[in-house]
Amino acid sequence: MGKCCQMVMGPAGTGKSTYCKIMQEHCQNAKRTVHVVNLDPAAEAFEYEVAFDIRDLISLEDAMEELELGPNGGLVYCMEYLLDNMDWLKDELDKFDDDEYIIFDCPGQVLTFLYPDGAFPFGVELYSHVPVMRNVLDQLKSWNYNVCAVFLLDATFITDPAKFMSGALLSLSAMVQLELPHLNVLTKCDLADRSEVERFLDTENAALISMHYPQEDEDEGENVMDDEGLGRGAGGEESADVGTGATTAQREELQPRGRLQVLGAQGGVEGARRGPLPRLARLTEAISGVLDDYTMVNFLPLDIRDEEDIALVLHHADYIVQYGEDLEPKQPKDDIEMDA
Structure with missing residues (x-):
């Protein structure tokens, strides 16, 4: 079994860092070690414990200042710089044991799709248009990592047919570009009307649109x-x-x-x-x-207050990366102390 990791990605503001935090806390409560790695060069603060940070290699602020780039161009440059310095990433990852679980907090990037009732921020050029993230993931797979892509969408923005379709197609674009086992998650369900979210998840897209x-x-x-x-x-x-x-x-x-x-x-x-x-x-x-006929895009709802939601999402991710299948049973620490 290779090392297991999740790549947490999606548009800006969908709760990627919050997802990493709650997964780390959930696993700690279950006596399970999870390392969270920051791959966002624009990040400023973290609520989770960071194993290592891409900003030790390059930051968005430095790239924008030295190369006179805008935020989007600077972010793409930072990720390309990481791709050119994958030895740094490998050296950091080699510090972990083979049976440890890693979650990568990936960057988000903002595009704006205009709707008659307001702006809807969507942006994932790194995942659906430019090949840089695909190349980074290919490197991880070549190092014998079992990788699961966890794509997040904001539930508060999709309780409208047009936005729901945009989100589904956005996720599908990332799935096609990355060619990874994919897990789509609706975040911020605690802020949305859960019954409305369930209606969108249960109703076939074609029937929902036709209404x-x-x-x-x-x-x-x-x-x-x-x-x-x-x-x-x-x-x-x-x-x-x-x-x-x-x-x-x-x-x-x-x-x-x-x-x-x-x-x-x-x-x-x-x-x-x-x-x-x-x-x-x-x-x-x-x-x-x-989307309906070929079951291409499905979503799991995630309410960060609901332990069952968190456990279900983690269970799906573990199943995808085959976590735990070849792990050897470990002797409890209490037994080790008594033997000593």
């Missing part, structure tokens, strides 16, 4: 939209394209029933205010159908 679009019911005279984006009444007559010549009442009739809105062919935020064209709605449903 937020108008139903086509010609018998009741409801307006629907054809493939060209033209409204048709009960008699089949064409009306003006929504958002151009349509009346306010027509626009409201053709709006999604929920807050799910797609930036699309109508153009930017203004197009989003008018609501999605039906072909974009069908595209959304098709994407969610793929």
Whole structure:
């Protein structure tokens, strides 16, 4: 059995450091040793006990100051610098025994996707676009590490169909890029409505999305939209394209029933205010159908106040990395003292 480790990753602000803290405390209470390693060069303070810190090698502040880079470019440079100095990482990891468990606190990076009701921070270029993290993970695997990717998403941001789909696709992008056993976790469930979170986890994505679009019911005279984006009444007559010549009442009739809105062919935020064209709605449903049909993305809820949630997430991670399968039983310390 190789050494076991978790790579805790995800967008900024999703609770990666908090996750590392509660996992370390949970394992300490279970008389189990877990080392937490900081790989975030922008970190400033820690609530957990740090085994070693990437800032001893390079920090984001130094990279930005010396190379005149912005935060995003500086972060990518720091991770590439780590990749060029993997001997430093190997020397630090070699200080641990083979049966010890390691959790890596990875960096987050912020992009902003704009929604009509506000900004939603999402950013994981390090995990879904640039290959630097993939190369670091490949090095760990070559050193005989069993690696599990723990991808965190904020539950308070996904209790809306559009944001839920964005989160699922974001996680899927990281899964495709990293090619690792993947565990998706919804954090901050203690701050969200748990019943609402469970609804999103239990309902199929396609069915959930479809509930937020108008139903086509010609018998009741409801307006629907054809493939060209033209409204048709009960008699089949064409009306003006929504958002151009349509009346306010027509626009409201053709709006999604929920807050799910797609930036699309109508153009930017203004197009989003008018609501999605039906072909974009069908595209959304098709994407969610793929996620459902192939069970590509599943989430585990995590409430840091609930020991059962913490234990369940840890159990899944342990199962993925096969932790404990080849461990030799150890004699309790009390027995050792009595023998002496």
